Amino acid sequence: MGEEIGFSSWDPLAEDFNNEELNKYESGPGGNLQAESISHTEGMTKRELKRIKYPYIVIKKNGKHINDFMLSNYIGSQLIYDMEFIPSKLLFFVYFHNITAFEEAFIKLQRFNFGLDFVVGRPPAEEPTTNQDVEQNEQPESTSNPESTETNTCSLTIAEDKQEHPPFFPVPLVVKKDYTAKNSQLAINDVNRRYLSVKFDFTLERHGAYVLKESIDEDCERQYRFGRVLTVAKTPPAMPSTESVLSDEELKALFGAMKCCDCELHTDNSCKYCGIPYCNAICFNAICDEHEKLCKNFAKLPELERVKNNMRCKIPKLQQLELPPSGSSVQITAFEQTNVVYIRSVDMHSSVAYIKILSTVMRKGKCAPKLKHLPQTGQIVIYKFDREIVRAMVLNVDDPQAIYLVCVDFGNIEITTLDSLYECSTDLAELPRYAIPVLLRGIPRRYMRPEVRNVLYQIHDTFSFVLKYNEREFDSNGGMQRVLLFEREMNLSLNRLMKTLLTPVEPSFDIPGLTEKFLNHVSLPTGKNKKLVIMSNFYCNIGLLYCTTLDFAYEITLMQRDMQVYGESEKAFTYFAPSRGELCIAKYYGKWYRGKCVNLVGNGYPSILFIDYGHITPIHINSIRRYPPQFDFPILTTEFDIVDQPNDLTDEMIARLKNHFLTGSIIEFDEVIFNEKQNNYSLRINDLFKILNGA
Known part of the structure; x- marks a missing residue:
């Protein structure tokens, strides 16, 4: 006999096993599949065409553990062509490459079913899908080349020549040289070198990426401007006035405030004997001669004469107001970074003095002469924009078309040109500054995301906070005090809120991924x-x-x-x-x-x-x-x-x-x-x- 022929390695079905044309079902799991091809496909969505072309199984999401990642691992990602989830019906549609892959998945689901409810092909009582579901779950057709993906313009292949992503770092606004330069005004006005680490975190606002105005009512609107909120009238008044809304009698009744005899701004300082009101030493010197004639007790009191002479010969340089004591009530005037805010005291005397300074700057700043040359770093200037007139300290003048300055009475950083800057007189420059920068303890500096930005704008000058700090926690590098801020009414921690907003949380698999x-x-x-x-x-x-x-x-x-x-x-x-x-x-x-x-x-x-x-x-x-x-x-x-x-x-x-x-x-x-x-x-x-x- 000839050599015996071995049939152990011969498989007569091997060639036809993966041939989809020969895999036609009359019954069994493939009986519910739509085997007939539909010739008229005009007007069909990609989902409908996909259900005709590929076999699929519908699985109901009846638990949090059932998600696309779990199904892909359980069934086998090599068998699945595509998968889509319809949130309105809580159904997963799992598509397979061919009948063979479908049969293998079906047998696996039958033998090892861990509480999965599934049907083969289209579910018997399926409701018609909406256009919204189609837009949310429609996936692009896969290409034959696994290393390419279809875009709106052309097919993009995987980049062969790998390159590192280039980093970009802006030039610092303030450097040490600005403080050590000869006759540096920045070294005088910023003793703690607080602005050495300052950053401008509102570039997207500057380029119009966010909505910067919000209507309050028919007459007023809120403007969001580089960390500060302004409430302004939609139509400017015919004759702008810097006077207080309250009458003189109301102000005197509420705060004991009267008009200064010199500058005619409201003040709570007055002569102890005759009651003539004045703001400070500058205003007192201006009315000193008239006061000497009117005050009956002036000549009788030698100590008052000495005070008068001292005030005439020496005008003290007013320094920046110190941080309010721990436990004080404060309000946020502006925010600079995610962990740096400007605060001011909201007690009665501080609030009256703060408003008085703003009114003084507004009134006297109207007549300020325009700057003819670029200012120096650290110089105090008058800054006019829209209907606002404020004091500002110059931080950077490298680009005349983008001069950086900080509004000292609020704390927000602005970018402007020379056309908006005016000379600031000595008496205005030496007025105290009530807005103090503080560092939120335990809060890192992060990117000013839209959500964080919106929250900070909402709490800006709306809530009052209780200030808590320990002087031993002063940040010498940043020139600021580390503090805790608690909302005064509900005792909620602003530090805790910011930490929650700034800490990213990895989503679980039962939450749909973001697109x-x-x-x-x-x-x-x-x-x-x-x-x-x-x-x-x-x-x-x-x-x-x-x-x-x-x-x-x-x-x-x-x-x-x-x-x-x-x-x-x-x-x-x-x-x-x-x-x-x-x-x-x-x-x-x-x-x-x-x-x-x-x-x-x-x-x-x-x-x-x-x-x-x-x-x-x-x-x-x-x-x-x-x-x-x-x-x-x-x-x-x-x-x-x-x-x-x-x-x-x-x-x-x-x-x-x-x-x-x-x-x-x-x-x-x-x-x-x-x-x-x-x-x-x-x-x-x-x-x-x-x-x-x-x-």
Whole structure:
């Protein structure tokens, strides 16, 4: 006999097992599937087409433990083509690549069912889906290439040449040289060097990223201005007046306040014998001769004569008011950072004196002469904007079009030009300052997120707080006292509230992931000759650049600080694979950045698009964390199309293009265009062909 033929390795079904055309069910679990192809598919949504093309199982969410991550691990991510969840019906639709994958999942659910309610195919009594459900749960079709994802413009592949994300740091507003320079006014007016560490955290407000006005009623509105709230009339009065709303009799009855005989502002200082009111030594000197004639007891009292002579020959320099004692009632006049606020005492005498100073500055500042030259750092000036006239101290004059100054009677930092600055007289400059900066104890400095900003504006000058502090906790580096603030009526801690707002919490898996719609997109300026920062040049070969402005690049770097703290904190889950389109925090080159998942691959490396930089990179699931809802940072980077860029570029042209648009460089483009119909941005480069040809 010939050699015996072995049939042990022969499988007659192996070739047909994965052939979907031969896998047709007449009964069993596949009997409920829609096997017939529908030829008329016009008007159908992507969800309806997907249910016709792919077999699926419907699983009911009857417990918190049932989520997409649990189902993906339980069924097997390699079997699942896609998964969607309809919140209104609490149903998961799990789609499979083919009948084979569907059969394997069905057998697993039958044999090892841990309380899962499921049906095969379309549920028998399904209600019609709404357009809202379609928009929330519709997922883009997967491509045949696992290393690509479809966007609105073209197919973006994974970036091959990895580059570190460039950091951007602004120049400090105040440096040590400003204090040590000869005849430095900053060293005189800021003895504790408090403004050496000052930061401007309201760049997005300056560029119109937030709503800055809110209507109160028909006549008034609230304006949010760099950490300070202003309540102003919608229409300016015909004749602006700085007088108090209360009459002279009412003020005298409430506070014992009368009009000064010199400046005619309300004051509670008066002569002990004749009752003539005056504000301070300056006003007393102005009325001293008249007072000598009118005061009957003046000549009889030698001690009053000595006081008069002392006040004539010596005008004391009024110093900044000290921090109110611990236990005092205070009010917030402005906030500078997430952990720095300005406060003032709200006791009767301090409030009257504070309002009197504001009125004095308003009245005398109207006649102040305009500054002709750039002021010096630390110089006290009069700053006029809208209908406000305030005292301010100059912090930075490096750019004449962006002069930084701090309003000393409130504490907020403003940016202005020379046209809004006026000379401040000596008597106004030497008036005391009641707004004192303090450091909230136990609160770190974090990015001024929209939610934090809104909360601080709501409590600004609305609530009164009880001040608590220990003088031994003075921060010598920042020149401020560490304090605790408690709301006076409810005894609620402002420090605890801020810590809660600033601490990101990793969401659990029973909470649906956030998508890009959760974040606000900030528009970039358009027009000719605009300078932009290149955040990514990975896809310039197909005519795409990811850019932002220099100010926004600074903001993106500041956001990363919060993401590092969250990324390095203790993890609730060791591994996390985000669903397609879900936001996440991913580790790249040893640092944590935010991104969104654009493609799921069964090798544990989902493709992540870093939305602040604009490139796609596969990241392992142990280097990905869920996106916390506290990170409501706006998106400041925009995708730009390069106008008239050819499609057939050679490798040399691509290299020249990337070398010209280096990541992190600042490029002046001839024109930035926004296309309303296509809802995208474009860049026009007149010398584009010269760049491509190396000319």
